[in-house]
Amino acid sequence: MKVASYNIHKCRGTDGKVEPGRIAAVLGEIGADLVALQEVDHRFGKRLGLLDPEVVKQQAGLHLLAQSDAPGGHGWHGNALLVRREPSVYRRQRIRLPGVEPRGAIIVELDLGEGPFRVIAAHFGLLRRSRVSQADTLVAAFGWLKPMPTILLGDLNEWRRGRRSSLNAFEPLFGEHPHLPSFPSRRPIFPLDRILGWPRGLVQALAVHDTPLARKASDHLPLTAEVDLAHPGALLRHGG
Secondary structure (H helix, E strand, O other): OEEEEEEOHHHEOOOOOEOHHHHHHHHHHHOOOEEEEEOOEOOOOOOOEOOOHHHHHHHHOOEEEOOOOOOOOOOEOOEEEEEOOOOOEEEEEEEEEOOOOOEEEEEEEEEOOOOEEEEEEEEOOOOHHHHHHHHHHHHHHOOOOOOOOEEEEEEOOOOOOHHHOOOHHHHHHHOOOOOOOOEOOOOOOEOOEEEEEEOOOOEEEEEEOOOHHHHHHOOOOOEEEEEOOOOHHHHHHHOO
16 A cells, blocks of 8 residues: 655745646656645635645645635644545544644544555644654554554754654654655755654655656655555454
8 A cells, every 4th residue: 555645835836836636647647546635725714725635636636634614624723634545444533633823633543445444644833842742642642542553744954863853752653764855845954854654664665756746746745655565463453
């Protein structure tokens, strides 16, 4: 199963133009089975979604699993999910993340035909102390979530390595993770976007989707990975 994380920057490209169609075209290039999106809604007012779900379905073959309570909204604090197949199982929770800015994460359990798994999609804050608290909150969630293969993905806004990294709290669960630059899209330097897997070995073949269109459509490049639900660790968590 191919997954991706993509901060679409409210569909505003590096040329300053707001063109949702370019985002749909990039999603078509990626060809993922599941995509976590960030910054999918207007920031103010009615918080309407910026993408046209029908265009995304036509160009990328993906269905929107809207997270917003607002009519016409797509995301929970900007986080939304797209899937290639309608899930046979779908259970959703949403949690607020601490910090100076309003932030949240969506926690979804679903089955796309290859067995049940969990997705945690989030967009962390700009301040380090907020990110530390947000990472701690998600780690604490593992204390009350039932064991299940889990993919944590999103724009975690952390570029630091070593003891200053706000993502250190994840290492006992997810292990060390590669630092793949995805921002800014025209000349990627910072590894702000992440895809992590539990148990270890679940997430493989991490890559940045770097194409001419992706460099123009948003200020972030998409991050992709392969997820192996047949991995022995994942089977163990299924009880197999």
